[in-house]
Each structure stands twice: as structure tokens, then as C-alpha cells.
Amino acid sequence: DELVSQIAAGEVVERPASVVRELVDNALDAGARQVTVRLTAGGIRNILVEDDGGGIPPQELPLALRRHATSKIRSLEELEGVSTMGFRGEALAAIASVSEMSVLSRTADATHAHRLDARTGELAPGARAVGTSVEVRELFFSTPARRKFLKAPATELAHAMDAVRRHALARPDVGFAVWHDGKLVEQWRRGDHEQRLADVLGPDFVTASRPLDRQVGPLRVLGRVGLPEAARARTDHQYVYVNGRFVKDKLIAHALRSAYEDVLHGHKQPAFVLFLDIDPTRVDVNVHPAKVEVRFRDSGEVYQAVRRAVEHTLATPGA
Ligand code: ADP
């Protein structure tokens, strides 16, 4: 099972940023209002994610680290209606198989916290407020070939920051803080969507973009699209979400490119943040372990909806 976990880890865990993504996913699934990420050496040495969510009861701590033991999917209907970020029950097991992991957690009805050491299986009393802290030390220490592929801490930090940014843009109702080597590097307070966009992408993005919120058939397209002339808008800030989940989707990217084509006139494609909301039975998110790809039941419909919504917004001054 260790080997199976390590193979799964190869798909789930590529670098510190993948660990950060999974741990923040879990914190949000647990109903956290505040998530704090602490990294050392870009996360290569240490990743600590703390949340104030519901916590894990001590008797369930060992299960949380076991592969598929906690899979949230129990039936096909559940798979189709999946609304939590994690649903495979393999992230913690996979990460534990390629690192030194410990989980410190406390539920509201417990008198104190418990800490589980993933390697030894030892469960010991600990101290913290209600919520969970997952610590991941020395990623890939037992697989030197993989560890060798990690980049310099600054590069790994940049990837990890991008992972946090993806979550933060979708969840303005949750506060985020990121510490690196003991210093606070980002802090986003709880607020509304507009505030979070300005905080994360900068006030420049907000002034150089237009809001949109359009229902096209079964699809709601919501967000902000950068204006072509906004040279200062950062093109690396292109975010698309489907039902709250960050995705990298060729079809949607193509729809955006087509929508911009007529108005770009040689400008670089600007930044944008799009949230697509669609009936969960019309989209399959169970495609890739990294969970950044989706498959739509009717891709033509999605393509047209995105393209029309963006075109309309770009063509309407003051929209
Ligand atoms: P999944 O999220 O797909 O269920 P994971 O391996 O990521 O699988 O997590 C396993 C389980 O551990 C979760 O289903 C959840 O019950 C529990 N868990 C993990 N992280 C947290 C957390 N931060 N707060 C509360 N429960 C957690």
C-alpha cells in the first residue's frame, strides 16, 4: 500500500505548491474562516497549513491519513453532485508517503487537541484552538530523484503563492495569510469579491478591467475581464473557475482568445478572472488527480456562453 500511495503521490504531489493546494482545499472543506500557510525554503523544508475549521476527532485522525478511507464519494449521485474540493480521499495519504507529516487537530467538543505522527502512527495529546494544523517536512526526502527536480526556494515559493492566490480569489469570505521563512509575505482579509480581487491582483487590475455577470443558457459567467489597452494588467493573472474550482481548460481558454481577438489589435491578452457556475451534473471534475481539468457534457454550449459573455462585456463601455 505504501508503494500504491507513492505512485498516487506522483500524480498528486509534484512540488510544494501541490501540497499547499491540497492542504488549503482540506481547510476550506472543513469550513475554515481563516487559513494560514507557513513555508520554509519555498516549502521544500517545511509546509505548515493551519485552519480554524471543524477539526478531526482523534479516533478519525488515523483514517484521515489512510488512502480512500475517507473518500467523500459513496455513490454515483454523490460524484455528480460533489461540492467539496477534495473527494478522492488520497491527498493526505499521498503526501504522507513522500514526506514527514504530522496532523494536529481539535474539534469543538474536545477538551484538547491530538497530534498524529504519520510515520510512527503515534497519537499524542497536543495543544491548539479548534481547527487543524498539518505539517509537512522534507518533501521527497525518501525519493531523492524527485527531490532533485525541485527548483530554487524562490521558484517553489512563487508556485506555492500561486496556489494560495487561486484559492483566495474564489473565497473572499475566508482570510488568508502566508508566511515565508518567518516573515509575513501576504495577508488577505475577509471581504467581498471586489475587495479580494483588488487585494490579490492589485488595484490596477480592477481599474483596467470590466465586471461581468451574465446568464447564458444553463451557465452563469461572472467575474472581471481585463481591457485590451490595459498594458499594465498582468497576463499571468488569468484565472478561470468552474463551480468554485480553479481549472485550466483549453476550451475556455480558446473561447476567451476568440472573444478578445476582434478587440486586441496587437495588444497582449490581458488578465481576467472568470467564475463559471453550471449545474454540477453537466460537468465532470473527476478527470485528473490534480483536479484542474474538467469535462463538460455540452462543450459547445460552454464555449459559446463564455465567448458571448466576454464579447458582450468588452463591447459595452461602462458595462
Ligand atoms: P479528501 O479531501 O479527498 O477527502 P484528503 O486525503 O485530502 O482526502 O483528506 C482526508 C480526510 O481528512 C478528509 O476527508 C477530512 O475528513 C480529513 N481532513 C483533512 N484535512 C482536514 C482539515 N484541515 N480539517 C478537517 N478535516 C480534515
Ligand code: MG
Ligand atoms: Mg482533500
